Amino acid sequence: MNPLDPNAAMNWLAVYPEILLLTMTCVIALVDLFDKSPRRTVSYVLSLLTLGAVALLHLLYLQGGFTLYAMQGMVVADPMGHLLALFAALAVAVTLVYARPYAESRDLLKGELFTLALFALLGISVMISANNFLVVYLGLELMSLSLYAMVALRRDHAQSTEAAMKYFVLGALASGFLLYGLSMMYGATGSLEIAEVYKAIGGGQLNKSVLVFGIVFVVAGLAFKLGLVPFHMWVPDVYHGAPTAVTLMIAGAPKLAAFAVTIRLLVEGMLGLAVDWQQMLIVISVASMTLGNLAAIAQTNLKRMLAYSAIAQLGFMLLGLTPTVVFGNTYSAANGYSSSMFYLLTYVITTLATFGVIMVLSRQGFEADEITDLRGLNQRSRWMSAVMAICMFSLAGIPPTVGFYAKLAVLQSIVSTNSPFYIGLAVVAVLLSLVGAFYYLRVVKTMYFDAPAGDEPLIETPTGVRVLLSFNGAAVLVLGLMPGALMAACADAIRIALST
Template sequence: MNFSLFYLSPELILALGGIAALFVGLASKSRKGFPWPEVFCLLVLAAALVPTIAMLTMGRVTSGTSIFGGIFAVDGLAMFFKIVALISTGIVTLISTDFFRRIRFHRGEYYALLIFATLAITTLAASADLIMIYLTLEFLSLTSYILAGYLKQDTKSNEAAVKYFLYGSIASAVMIYGMSLIYGLTGTTNIVEIASTFKVNPASYSLLYLAVVMLLAGFGYKIAMVPFHQWSPDVYEGAPTPVTAFLSVGSKAAGFAVLIRVFATGISTAILDWAGLIMVLSAVTMTVGNLVAIPQTNIKRMLAYSSIGQAGYLLLGVAAMAYSSIALPSVLLYIFAYTFTNLGAFAVVSMISTRIKSDYIRDYAGLIRRAPAAAVAMVFFMLSLAGIPPTAGFLGKFYIFAAAIQSGNSWLLALTIVAIINTIISVYYYMNVVRYMFFVKAKRIEPIEQPGIMNFVIGMTFAMTIIILVYAGPFISMAHISSGMFKGI
């Protein structure tokens, strides 16, 4: 066991920072004065970002090392997801500053919980052992349940928390049963050891398949994959908007991180042909997400179903991982683009909805007059989610489709066609929002206040959705560098 504390530094910073944030919150009870909890939270996240970027760019970790006897992986994949998590939580912190402006809530603890949730994501992305995966996945879920129910006086928030809790606990119970079966079949809980020591007894093949399906119940619930997506619309609608933003980006990325690691490293296609199953799930997820998004009138619910659809496209990339070498970089790039796009969309929703006191799309009518900058940015976020140029979303989708086509597998090609059809369908409900903003007459036309922080957030995410496409080079190479994974002992 040889490791250096440096490899663990992001986690240490987050853990100590979270505990300190609890004290900072305690010390700054009144709302006036310097916003200590928010600033401290951002400082902790930035401090954790520094060693993470250093590890990724120094090149030492791409081939994959592990510390703690194979439990904790220090490789490109883990670093990528840590960066995504840290950046998303930073943006969510900024959105939260504005959202909670006039609402009574426990301030210090909220930001501490955000830091701990980020810690959960960073450790989940680096988990290479079933025990660690279970622990960190549940850690993330627990903080998410608490955050979803944070607006104690709002019944929608309460309901979101209860539904999230029940669905999540059931999914995790099924997952742990599946993990116990894998332990029984392989004799070990370490992902890499599972891959190297597993010889499939043909009689046990169905049992392994069942165990993998049970694992997918747990991972699929996190990424809101059909048929484990039922919690998503209610939770997205009921939770406070910054929390929804966090769940749609950080939580989803974490789910994909563990899905990729387990299926690429542990249960490789040599052992079990999971690609077919993922393809079916991808098709179903895409279609359900996009079709049910169409009749939605609440913008947060629409974005929930939109996220379900996005998970479907990402699953196409995951399925392609078995056949194409650019599949994994394409998935990572898509997640990176999706992060900024979705956070931008939720930033606009948070800013506008708190001021017009409504979450309904029809109340966004005439937004171009009332908040022109936000409306224009929102157009680009919708375009990016749909995958239309010139946006980052287009680059992500393009890359994933390219990986699927390059693989030459006929099922993947069929699935790509399904994905393209779904993209066309999705344009309808994304452009519906644009239609309301630009062309529908508003009942009230007074301008909506656009505070500086939100302008900064929306401007930054908007800029990223353009920059990722225009200056694609560094981001594509980052995705390629991050694709190095811990594979050997």
């Protein structure tokens, strides 16, 4: 490749954030060999500086508003990708800040925690910017293998080892589904490039049955990565068995990558088959909301409850992707996609604060993962109970938190189709959300109205964690009062992605 070629310069420009992330991850892995501090201060600071620099790069690219196709069309750098990658980098940074005291008390604060988290983020970034089936799969495997290893970091803990094995086996099965589906799409269209697949499907001179069969496997693989019914079996066990710091790593940024790949594959590549795949998404969405909300009611373990909650929440998010073709047109599609994107971003913000509180409450030899562990929390720490209550209200969709506006945006996107079917779907979603409100409000009731166990120790919170958790909780509230800027950014990102 000629370095003076302008196309070569564009190739490098499109992947600067990924190059920086890969380089610094390797540097941190080497530096950690000489970092003998039990708190891994050098590795920790370098990781946060790297994540900050990557987030800043994506922010600058996002403000530029341009779209670049690079590496022979295999990579796309557009506002949607930069916005999702920006939030993914911030989510990993916040996770590491919350995780440090928790991991230190459990002998988990090792270089592997930082390097695996950064490699997982690199896989997420590759998935988000993929414009080729092979690049999608490359990013997916890099992210997945890093997360499998993180779940198994507590090698002497039987529950964590079991969770890692379940995650690995089921994850490999889902990767096989996705790869088989993509291979069928390649066989039918003759191309691995998403744009070329779109053109081939639009041409109509293809075997429709092969395409639809391929779509089934692709949707199955994507549903697993999002943790949706009927591919949700791993979610409760992995959330429960993994160390809470790793649970947060799985619950946050990877969901953004799965959303990006869903848009890239189904919308940008297979829009011509939308009538087929949107029916599948409707069934998966309603099934996820129903099972997630009903199963969460029966849970006494807080992490398992949040796992089933995640299934229901992501099922609700999926609603926004369903009104792609209504009455034979795609007028409602962009509104639904941007609403789903806003919903997912705000869900990740809320999830970060929720698991942050759980990690602060956990101490040496004790995991605060039962709902009863929150008894009388308001009497022990008004600040922490307030943050947790805000998160629960947001997940339940109660104003003025951002969860209310996010749910409203998704419902508005499907009701505005004026289709009796979608209006009925909105009613079902509202009713299932009311069911979900029960178990969220039960947590609030436990914190504020149940008596504490008695000899509970004082809650010691490092200053950095306390400040960040305060900002995190405030963001859930402030974004509910002023959601306009983030909603506009999501709408612009989707509009540009669909127009290019």
